[in-house]
Amino acid sequence: MSKKELLTIIVEKAAPKIRAFAEKAKQAWQSERARRCRDGLKWNNLRPKLKKAGRFIVDFTRAQPRTASFIYVCLFCVFSIEFLDLPIADLCLKNQNDTVWATISAVNPSGWWFPILLVIGTVYTVIAGLSLTTEAFERNLDKAKKTAFILLSLSVSSLLTVFFNILVGRYTPEFLETMHLYGFSSFRFRLTETSFPSFGVQSIWAVALAAAYQMPLFKKAFYAVAAVVSAALPLAGACFVSDAVMGAYVGVLMYSAARWMVSENRENTPLFTR
Numbered sequence: 248m249s250k251k252e253l254l255t256i257i258v259e260k261a262a263p264k265i266r267a268f269a270e271k272a273k274q275a276w277q278s279e280r281a282r283r284c285r286d287g288l289k290w291n292n293l294r295p296k297l298k299k300a301g302r303f304i305v306d307f308t309r310a311q312p313r314t315a316s317f318i319y320v321c322l323f324c325v326f327s328i329e330f331l332d333l334p335i336a337d338l339c340l341k342n343q344n345d346t347v348w349a350t351i352s353a354v355n356p357s358g359w360w361f362p363i364l365l366v367i368g369t370v371y372t373v374i375a376g377l378s379l380t381t382e383a384f385e386r387n388l389d390k391a392k393k394t395a396f397i398l399l400s401l402s403v404s405s406l407l408t409v410f411f412n413i414l415v416g417r418y419t420p421e422f423l424e425t426m427h428l429y430g431f432s433s434f435r436f437r438l439t440e441t442s443f444p445s446f447g448v449q450s451i452w453a454v455a456l457a458a459a460y461q462m463p464l465f466k467k468a469f470y471a472v473a474a475v476v477s478a479a480l481p482l483a484g485a486c487f488v489s490d491a492v493m494g495a496y497v498g499v500l501m502y503s504a505a506r507w508m509v510s511e512n513r514e515n516t517p518l519f520t521r
Contacts, residue, residue, distance in 0.1 A: 352476075360401055361401065
């Protein structure tokens with residue numbers, strides 16, 4: 248049997264099925280349901296519905312900002328994991344040693360915040376104990392308390408980050424570069440091999456927010472440093488975009504928890520409001 252004859256047989260057998268499918272598609276297109284769907288998608292009919300949905304989202308966000316922010320962050324992370332993380336990481340890993348982002352990522356204290364804050368707090372406490380005047384004692388003791396609050400914010404944020412890193416077990420971009428491995432392995436206890444949420448991003452936000460609360464005069468500088476570090480880590484290939492976003496969210500959330508812990512009115516205030 249020649250190719251031409253074989254092609255003729257295939258066309259003859261497929262033609263009735265194609266015509267039947269086309270007929271059903273035509274009927275479906277001309278149906279009342281399809282007509283209503285087409286009418287609903289017209290801009291004049293769609294515009295009021297979009298406005299109504301927009302008003303609902305705005306009202307919901309204003310009424311329940313914490314709940315709304317949690318939903319938005321989770322939705323973005325899902326979208327980023329599916330569509331953004333892999334191509335952005337591939338691009339950034341190729342140039343990770345040739346950019347200023349790699350330098351910023353390398354000098355970010357990350358886990359070193361704990362010894363740094365412990366040393367600062369201890370120094371202020373010792374100086375307060377050696378102070379010769381009440382004014383100097385109270386001033387240095389106040390600085391020690393402020394450092395302790397920053398350490399508290401960092402501690403609760405880091406604990407939650409470690410928990411999610413173990414639970415989610417997302418492979419770091421390093422696995423993508425060396426083993427072409429992208430994905431998750433739940434209950435992975437090697438924290439240096441997991442990155443969701445980003446430990447570096449959550450720590451810088453927990454420290455920056457707590458420091459800004461204690462020293463409001465420099466809050467813009469603290470926020471700017473946290474934002475730059477948050478951008479540098481994924482751009483340097485140290486974590487994925489969704490890792491950085493969730494890390495920032497955890498840092499903000501746990502900073503709020505730390506403020507609640509030291510609040511004098513915490514018995515009458517919920518830990519997490521709407």
